[in-house]
Amino acid sequence: MRIIKNLPRLSQKASMLRIVRIECISNGNYRITVQNNSEIKRHSWLTNITFHPNNTITATCNCDWHTRSKGHVVGCSHIMAALYGLGRQQQRKISFFATNDEAKAQNPEKILRLVAECSPYVHSPNATIYIATWAA
Secondary structure (H helix, E strand, C coil), X not given: CCCCCCHHHHHHHHHCCEXXXXXXXXXXXXXXXXXXXXXXXXXXXXXXXXXXXXXXEEEEECCHHHHHHCCCCCCCHHHXXXXXXXXXXXXXXXXXXXXXXXXXXXXXXXXXXXXXXXXXXXXXXXXXXXXXXXXX
């Protein structure tokens, strides 16, 4: 199993971004606009988050990195920021983990799986970020 080594860096980068808009498109589907905090060069990214019935989440982002991957990567800092923002809106605390065991060790109320867009119903440890959630 491949461990996502840059998860702490992505999480830190995500915490420095801000949510501009959260729009519920349909039940379980959200469009979230994420923006950097730069006064010099402001930039925004559009993310789409979909919650599936099996505690699985798929997400897309219009950033260069995610677009080039064609749905074969799990998440970028913009997707993580969008999930942080959605968690705050729903009064949930969330944390990201590279393995299910790490997430379980936190004794969360629920564990969700963020998977690559190309495989929402296939468990692929190479393309999974585990999200532990609690009431805020």
